[in-house]
Amino acid sequence: MSADAEAREETCPDCQAGPDNMDVRTFSIGKDPDTGRTTTTVTWHLEDCPSYTVQQILLEDGVRRAEERTEWTRQEFPAAQERLLDLVMRGEFDATAKPFVAALVELVEAQGEDLGRFVTPDRWVEILNKHFPPDEEPTA
Structure with missing residues (x-):
């Protein structure tokens, strides 16, 4: 990881999954609004997590729209x-x-x-x- 990037980990607020009790982990990249530094965030989810389900639906919809x-x-x-x-x-x-x-x-x-x-x-x-x-x- 470069000096301008920072890694973060978070527990899903919906399913409370963490590194020891997770089915899925997702990665996101963003910019810290305070420092302007690039961040990567790992979030853990259970398979039936509502947040994870919404992410998958939005991802599949985005892929469909891009293909169209x-x-x-x-x-x-x-x-x-x-x-x-x-x-x-x-x-x-x-x-x-x-x-x-x-x-x-x-x-x-x-x-x-x-x-x-x-x-x-x-x-x-x-x-x-x-x-x-x-x-x-x-x-x-």
Whole structure:
């Protein structure tokens, strides 16, 4: 554990399970509001604990919603990308907008290559530097 992290253990207030009489243990990560330090908390539960049951229901619901959103994205992203490219091909924008449009198109293409991940910041920098090159270093 790093110097900025702190481990905590807690007994469940609902089922009173602890390390010696538990069926399940859960881990959570958070930030201490007073110190700002990252904390990990281990909580013990009995199998029929109401708090543990609620946690499981919320976890399963979150997974279901994430899967639905992923499927929606896989269906909708290509259509949105196509609409963007159609507008670009019409060229209905002024010269000032051209590098912005080109960068946007390239970023959308980079994301479209793999919808299961995010375009990394270093790839953003590469694309933006290509369309908006950094100023030359001044020579003295």
